[in-house]
Amino acid sequence: MQVESFQYDNKTVRNFAIATIIWGVVGMTVGLWVALQLVFPTVLNLQPYFNFGRIRPLHTNAVIFAFVGNAMFMGIYYSLQRLLKARMFSDVLSTIHFWGWQLIIVAAAITLPLGFSTAKEYAELEWPIDIAITLIWVVFGFNMFATIIKRRERHLYVAVWFYIATFVTVAVLHLVNSFELPVTLFKSYSWYAGVQDALVQWWYGHNAVAFFLTTPFLGLMYYFLPKAANRPVFSYKLSIIHFWALIFLYIWAGPHHLLYTALPNWAQSLGIVFSFMLIFPSWGGMINGLLTLRGAWDKVREEVVLKFMVVAVTAYGMSTFEGPMLSLKSINAVAHFSDWIIAHVHIGGLGWNGMLTFGILYWLIPRIYKTQLYSKKLANIHFWLATLGILFYAIPMYWAGWQQVSMWKQFTPSGQLKYQFLETVTYMAPFYAMRALGGALYLTGAIIGMVNYFKTIGQGTLQANEEAQAPALEKAYTRHHGEHWHRWIERRPTPFLLLSLVVILIGGLVELVPTFLVKSNIPTISSVKPYTPLELQGRDIYTREGCYTCHSQMIRPFISETERYGEYSKAGEFVYDHPFQWGSKRTGPDLAREGAGNLKKSNTWHYNHLEEPNAISTGSVMPSYSFLIDHNLDTSTTPLKINAMRTLGVPYAADYASKANQDLMIQAKGITDDLNKDGIKVPPNKEIIALIAYLQRLGTDITKK
Amino acid sequence: MGVIVILIIASVLVAGGFLLAFLWSVKTGQMDDDYTPSVRILFEDELIIKKKEIL
Numbered sequence A: 001m002q003v004e005s006f007q008y009d010n011k012t013v014r015n016f017a018i019a020t021i022i023w024g025v026v027g028m029t030v031g032l033w034v035a036l037q038l039v040f041p042t043v044l045n046l047q048p049y050f051n052f053g054r055i056r057p058l059h060t061n062a063v064i065f066a067f068v069g070n071a072m073f074m075g076i077y078y079s080l081q082r083l084l085k086a087r088m089f090s091d092v093l094s095t096i097h098f099w100g101w102q103l104i105i106v107a108a109a110i111t112l113p114l115g116f117s118t119a120k121e122y123a124e125l126e127w128p129i130d131i132a133i134t135l136i137w138v139v140f141g142f143n144m145f146a147t148i149i150k151r152r153e154r155h156l157y158v159a160v161w162f163y164i165a166t167f168v169t170v171a172v173l174h175l176v177n178s179f180e181l182p183v184t185l186f187k188s189y190s191w192y193a194g195v196q197d198a199l200v201q202w203w204y205g206h207n208a209v210a211f212f213l214t215t216p217f218l219g220l221m222y223y224f225l226p227k228a229a230n231r232p233v234f235s236y237k238l239s240i241i242h243f244w245a246l247i248f249l250y251i252w253a254g255p256h257h258l259l260y261t262a263l264p265n266w267a268q269s270l271g272i273v274f275s276f277m278l279i280f281p282s283w284g285g286m287i288n289g290l291l292t293l294r295g296a297w298d299k300v301r302e303e304v305v306l307k308f309m310v311v312a313v314t315a316y317g318m319s320t321f322e323g324p325m326l327s328l329k330s331i332n333a334v335a336h337f338s339d340w341i342i343a344h345v346h347i348g349g350l351g352w353n354g355m356l357t358f359g360i361l362y363w364l365i366p367r368i369y370k371t372q373l374y375s376k377k378l379a380n381i382h383f384w385l386a387t388l389g390i391l392f393y394a395i396p397m398y399w400a401g402w403q404q405v406s407m408w409k410q411f412t413p414s415g416q417l418k419y420q421f422l423e424t425v426t427y428m429a430p431f432y433a434m435r436a437l438g439g440a441l442y443l444t445g446a447i448i449g450m451v452n453y454f455k456t457i458g459q460g461t462l463q464a465n466e467e468a469q470a471p472a473l474e475k476a477y478t479r480h481h482g483e484h485w486h487r488w489i490e491r492r493p494t495p496f497l498l499l500s501l502v503v504i505l506i507g508g509l510v511e512l513v514p515t516f517l518v519k520s521n522i523p524t525i526s527s528v529k530p531y532t533p534l535e536l537q538g539r540d541i542y543t544r545e546g547c548y549t550c551h552s553q554m555i556r557p558f559i560s561e562t563e564r565y566g567e568y569s570k571a572g573e574f575v576y577d578h579p580f581q582w583g584s585k586r587t588g589p590d591l592a593r594e595g596a597g598n599l600k601k602s603n604t605w606h607y608n609h610l611e612e613p614n615a616i617s618t619g620s621v622m623p624s625y626s627f628l629i630d631h632n633l634d635t636s637t638t639p640l641k642i643n644a645m646r647t648l649g650v651p652y653a654a655d656y657a658s659k660a661n662q663d664l665m666i667q668a669k670g671i672t673d674d675l676n677k678d679g680i681k682v683p684p685n686k687e688i689i690a691l692i693a694y695l696q697r698l699g700t701d702i703t704k705k
Numbered sequence B: 001m002g003v004i005v006i007l008i009i010a011s012v013l014v015a016g017g018f019l020l021a022f023l024w025s026v027k028t029g030q031m032d033d034d035y036t037p038s039v040r041i042l043f044e045d046e047l048i049i050k051k052k053e054i055l
Helices: A011-037 A052-084 A091-111 A127-149 A158-177 A194-229 A236-250 A254-258 A265-277 A279-291 A297-302 A304-326 A329-335 A340-368 A376-409 A421-459 A486-491 A493-520 A533-544 A559-565 A603-611 A635-647 A656-677 A687-697 B002-027 B036-040 B046-054
Strands: A003-009 A180-184 A187-190 A465-471
Touching: A003 A011, A003 A052, A011 A052, A011 A091, A011 A340, A011 A421, A052 A091, A052 A127, A052 A158, A052 A194, A052 A340, A091 A127, A127 A158, A127 A180, A158 A194, A158 A236, A158 B002, A180 A635, A187 A635, A194 A236, A194 A254, A194 A279, A194 A304, A194 A340, A194 B002, A236 A265, A236 A279, A236 B002, A236 B036, A254 A265, A265 A279, A265 A304, A279 A304, A297 A304, A304 A329, A304 A340, A304 A376, A329 A340, A329 A376, A340 A376, A340 A421, A376 A421, A376 A559, A533 A635, A533 A656, A533 A687, A603 A656, A603 A687, A635 A656, A656 A687
Parallel strands: none
Antiparallel strands: A003 A465, A180 A187
């Protein structure tokens, strides 16, 4: 058999590695910043661009898509070529993929602080960037599949399967969740409304965890852990079972983010069952990873790469134990909306993704630079800072999260809620500080790691094209005369599968979604009416400022919640909410009925509170929004927005767009007149008026007869 | 709750796609050997370079 000579492309791997290191430090620095904003809210919230609500999405997007994303591509480009015994299909595509992804990240870093946000968690980027992501993702997928087709190794190692699953599923998730109607260049409305939007969002959100943070990294684990330990994986058979079981179970788990909400019960139960079953493949994978080191634990003591990987796999085991537990209704009832969840995701993020990435970098950089690691000692310091950082981060958050929920739920013997919400906020202060310390330790480790990586790069020379040899792939099948046409398809299952999937999905969605969803938006509660133009503009300020990062709009049917926030939320109340704003975290109180019942406050209260929250609620961690008093409301967009909402099925009258701004001014004047009575002089065309109008509207519909 | 139908269609398509891939992989013998692939990935690149030096 002919042995072919070829070269591996290490340059693209190097590029992704450097991007991983730099974006990692950037994303974690922003993370530390948002953590400290909760400790020093008046000092570190620099409005408007660097308020918590705009910066937290920057942190999550940076660490997920920039740090973990680049790390994933680095690992895939390195291992895929070697597993398939082939150079990446096209250097041009690799280059486009790399620079395209970096441009997307830069676009995100600019647009998020500017307030361009869809206000859907982990999918905040606006529609032009969504399109760019789609294109670059296709470039990546095409490059990968073309490499698979021209491979020299017939067997697809389990890691390759994980990469394929990652590509296919993320593509589908991104397409479905990003279905939005552009209003202006940087503003769009989610095509879905209310409960529908919530379901799509968390179907996406959970699977983003599954197929962006988990499956690619499991693929990397199955390649880099055996390589670093120089031992075969404990059980290859288990890895195959692990893969197929995991991907078949994961896609159904999304509804566990919406337990006790207005989502139908059967959908909740489906989500719970699949979430619980997930513990089996997840732990199968963890055990497989750890047992790979059986008889080699002495190496773990010596080899810093393995130390990182062991902590990573252990953290994977912990968070995939916690995940199924948190999906159980009784536990979810307690933990949801609390800081417990923040600890949970950081065990996964800092532990699993972070530690595995650092371990791979320590293994890979000396290899492609044909040199030794600059300093083993610094790497060990990095390891200990990172490990301790995770503990200092997670333990205070677990503890405080539990306390926080207990305080939310506690009643006095006479049946009153024992604590004001604000008391639970001030209680959290020392724990938020401890968490920031944990984050600072982890970041310090990452910076030491960065120095170590760059010193290593400095002392070596990149082997941009690494020589390799392998025999050509033997044709397994030769076409014989008179065979059926479909044999061609059977021999090319992967591209065919992909093609048909994409075609069916796009066709199906384009046809189904508009008719289907617009019809199902017909309200089931007749008193629920569309937002007035001023409220709609106010709502867009609410989404722009990322209020959902701290405030939920979903009152669950628990006595502790209905006592505090009022009547529990009904599905029919959200039919005009493009996008939904249920939120996932209560750093501040729920706002679903902010304008109704006991929670109703005066316009003056809202004005003063938005201007300086701490002056009204001592100890509040909310940033000041005084800039809304200076900013003029852009009313030129009102007709566009009304028309967009009409397209989405919101029943405004056909010619309402042209009259909307008159109504807007009348309502705004009403609010300013009211503020005037309390001596507050403010023109009606300011953004704060629109936001107050929206807040006063929240939850009022069902109280109207 | 119309959107559930769309999500189920999308999820079933993904799952169905994986099912086809699984059947294909079984049929073409991808799963026949459940030991050597784990060892094979450990033998790589560096060896080839040494061989070249000898030549």
